Amino acid sequence: MQLPDWLKNEEQYIPGKDRDYFISRSFLRITAVLAKYGYQPAFLQEKFCPSPMAALLFLLGLILLAVTSSQPYFLYTLAALLLSLLALQDGVMIRQLLLPPVLAAAFSLLILLPAILFTANPLTLLLPVKTFLTVLASGLFASLYSWNRITAAISWFHVPQLLIFILDTALRYIFLLGNLSRDFLTALSLRSIGCNHQKSRAIAGITGNLFLKSQEMSQEMYHAMQCRGFTGTYPHSHQLPWKGADIALLLLFALLLFIYLRLELLL
Template sequence: MKEKEQFNVNNKQPHRDIPMWLLQNDDYLPQKDRERYLSKTLLGILGRLIHFRQQMQIQTESFFSVTFKLIYVFLLIFSIALAHTITFLLLLLAGLLAYICLLDGRQILSLLKPAIGAMVFTFIIIVPAIFLQGTIVMLLPFKVFLSTLLVAALSRSTPFYLITKALGGLHVPSVFIMSLDLTINYIVLLGNTAIDLLQALKLRSVGRNTGKYESMGNVLGMTFLKSQEYAKQTHAAMLCRGFTGEYHVVQQHHWQKKYIIYTMAIMLLLVLFIHIEGY
C-alpha cells in the first residue's frame, strides 16, 4: 500500500497557474452601424412572401367562378382602354368603391397601394404631354388606376393556382401558363434564399462593417447562382417525368342557373358601355 501511495504522489501533475489574460474582463463595445437598408430589404422580401402565402389561404367558395372573373375583368380593362369620356370611368369607380367598402383596412390598403403607385408613375410620365394636348391626357392615369385596382382585386380574391387552371380552361397557350406558374414558384424559392442570406449577413455584421454593400452584391450573386441551380433541377425533373410543356385541364361543365346571371352581367356591361360612349 505504501508503494502504491508513493507511486501516485510521484505521478501527480505539477500545479499550473491560470494565465492572467484569461482572468481579465473583455469590455468590447462594438461601434454602432446603420442597418436600415438591410432591415428594409428583409422586411420588403418578407412582405412579398407573406402575400404569396396568404394567397393559398383565400376562400375559394364563391358564387362567381374564376373563369367568369377572368373574362369580366378582361372586358372591363378593355372597355377602360376604349373609353374616351369620364362618365363610364366614374360609374366603374363607384362600383369598385362599393366593393372596397366591404373589406377591412388591411385589404383596402393592399388594393389601393399598387393602384395609387401606378397612377402617380403614369402621371409623372405624361406631365410634358399636358402642355401639348391639354387635359384630355389626364384620363390616362385614371385609367391606369382603375385597371390596376381591378387586377389587384382579382388577385386578392382568387388563388394563383385557380387562375392558371382557369387560363388553361380558356385555351390560353401553355407557354404563357407555364411561364406564369414557374415565375410565381421561383419568386417564393428565391425569396426564401435571399432571406436566409440576408439574415446570415446581418448576424455576422458585428460593429461597423465597411464592406456591407459589397456583401449585398455577393448576396445577389449567390441568389442568381441559386436560380440557375433551380432551373437545371426543374429542367431535369421535366425530362424525367416526360413533361412536354402542355397543361391538360380537366373541367366538367354542366349547365347551371348562375350562367344566366353571368351572361346578363356581361350583356349589361356591353350595353352600358356602348350607350355611354356612343359607339
C-alpha cells in the same frame, strides 16, 4: 491550478457604430413581396366567388369598356363598382391594392400634363381615370385568386402551354428564391457583429449563393421532368361548371354594357 492573469481580466467589448441599412431594407422588401405572394384572400366566400374563367372574361370586358369609353359618367359607375369591391377587403389589403393604381394614375397625369395645359380637349383628363380603373380592376382580380388558378384560367384562351409553363414556373421560383434570400439575410444579420467596412463582400456572398442554389434547383426540376416523362404538354386544373356567381357576373357585365351603349349613343 493557477489561472493566468489575462484570463482573469474582464473584457468590455464595445462595438463601433455601423449601419445595417442594406440588411434591414433588403429583409423588409423581400418579406413584403413574399407576403403578397403568400396572401390568400378570404373577403368572398367560395360559394359567392365566381370561377377564374368567368372573372377573367369579366375583367377583359371591363377593361375594354373602360378604355373605349368617352363618357365620364360611365367611368364613375365603374369606379363605384370597383371601390365597393375594394371596401370588402381589410385595411392592409386596401392599402396594398390602392397604392399601385394611385401611382399609375399620378404618373399618367404627369405625362399628360403638357397636353392638359396647352389643349382644351376634355377627354385628356379621362386617361388618368382610366389608368386608375384598369390597374385597380387587375389588382382586385389578382387578389381574389391564387396564381395557379389564374394561369389555369389563362390556358382556356388558347395561350401556348409553354408560355403558361414559363409564367407559372417563374412565379414559383420567385417565391422559393425569395424565401432563400430571406434566410440568407437572417443568417447574415445574426453573424454581423461590430463594424463591417466591407459590405460589398456580404452582397457578393448572398448573390453568389443564391445563384448557385437557383442553378441547383433548375437542374433538379429538369431531372424531375425527365423522370416524369414531360412531353411539353402542361396540364392544368379543369374549369368547374358555371354556377350562380358566374351567371350573376355575366348579368352584371350585360348591365354595364347596356349603360355603356346608352351613354355612348345618346350623349
